[in-house]
Amino acid sequence: MGLKKHLRNIDYPLFTIIILLSLFGLVMVYSASFVEAGLDPNINDPAHYFKRQRMWLMLGLIVFLFMSIFSYRSLRGLTKVLLYTTIVLLLLVAFTGLGVEVNGATRWINLQLFLFQPSELAKIGMVLYFAHVLTKKEDRLHSFKDGLLPPLIILIIVFLLIVAQPDLGTATSIIAACGIILLFAGARFIHLFSLATVAIGSVALLIFGANYRKSRVTSFLEPFQDPSGESYQLVHSLIAIASGEFSGVGLANSVQKAGFLPEAHTDFILSIIAEELGFIGVLIVVIAFMVFMYKGILIAKRAPDQFGRLLALGITFQIIIQAIINMGAITGLMPITGITLPLISYGGSSLLITFFSLGILMNIAIKGNIKRGYQVEDIEETYTDNRIRSVK
Known part of the structure; x- marks a missing residue:
């Protein structure tokens, strides 16, 4: 495809939103x-996270431009490689000493230059795999054994490996996108x-089968009963x-980011947007998504x-589901x-994969x-030919 034709057919509204x-x-x-970066003695640079996010943004744009040129059909041949790579990385995180623990969760692999989160790769890996295999089995989707069971087994394996990190949120978002x-x-x-019934039941069992997950659910239902404990983050987010x-x-001018609300620039960045830009700022973000x-x-x-x-549907809803869960x-x-x-919180792996x-x-x-x-051109040519014949 020529560069001019490529540029002429870019979806500019989508590009603008991104x-x-x-x-x-x-x-x-x-x-x-x-504030946090400036006060942290190990960082001592207020712009530390900004500089790193800017770097990831520039790399992400390069990846975006390359993938927009690279034919998506060619990815079908790479689907299994990407899937197996994802599963191997998740296994390394779960069962070897390569996994890096941050805030009580082991979700990362240290690549020296940066920490990489394999579950981020699993998001696009599973979407690609499901789109490929369900297209391939299009005539067998009526059969559970021949059409649905093989990809579901892979989905369950990936789901359990991510839950083991533990990261129930990402695992749930992957199941929802594949669904x-x-x-x-x-x-x-x-x-x-x-399948939906089994999935919901399984997630419920996982939540109530572990005390820390159960406490998160109860704290989310009644956050002000334990404002200095399990509900600390949610309470300060609501404030x-x-x-x-x-x-x-x-x-x-946010007050909560000054040592009160943990993860203010990652998981809870929308809380800071709400505090600094109010309902208007949040509404703009919601409308954009x-x-x-x-x-x-x-x-x-x-x-x-x-x-x-x-x-396209898998990618779109994977991002939207993630945004809904965060909000x-x-x-x-x-x-x-x-x-x-997505696209707003700090994080290298997340931004690159997005x-x-x-x-x-x-x-x-x-x-x-x-x-x-081409279809429009064909219609115009047909119309013109018919007009010429009618005149003759």
Whole structure:
């Protein structure tokens, strides 16, 4: 494909949303972290997290541009490699000494230059795998044994490996995204209903089968019963949101980020947005994600093939589900799971994988636009030929 044709068919509204959310996130990472970074004797640089996020953003944009050019159809041949790599990395985190523990969870591998989170790779890996295998088995989806069981076994393995870290939030978001792919792939309703029932029951058992997960659920339901204990983060998140009121206390003027609200620049960055920019700031973020979801669904609808359609839906809803879980957690509508807000929260692995996924989504959009362009040209040529014949 020529560069001019490529640029002509870029989905510019999607690109604009991605860039605006990323730049807004960069600003808010600095605002949410400069106090902590400046006071930390091991860092002693207010712009530390901002500089690192800026670096990841630049690398992410390079990855995004490359993946928007790289044909998404070529990924089908790499699906198994990516899947096996993901499973191996998750096994290394779970069963070897390579896993790095941060805040009580072992989710990272130390690559010397940075910490990499394999569960982030699992998000796009499972979406790719499900889109590929369900397209391949399109004529067998009515059969549970032949059509659905093989990918479900892989999904269960990945789910359990991520839960073991522990990271129930990411594991749940992956199951939800894969479930959406199953729905649009054409799986039978009875199978989907049964799987959803089993999934919800399993998550409930996992929650109430471990005391720390159970305490998180009870603290989310009644946060002010233990404001200095398990509910500490949620209580201070709610204080930040309440303090912002309609228009906020002003950019960089948050009080909660000054040692009160942990993970202010990662999991709880939306709380700082609410405090500093108020309801208006949060509303803008919500609208941006809603527009993104609309664009993602439209791209899926216009995709040239079934694989592109399922892949676009999986990527779109993986990001949207992650955003919903994050927003639900910081407002007390859902348990706190440690999931970041896509494109806005601080985090190298998350940002790189998100841009990798969005690059694929953009490539599907470009292929769809080119296909639609050809169809329009064919219609115009047919109309012109008919007009010429009628005149003759």
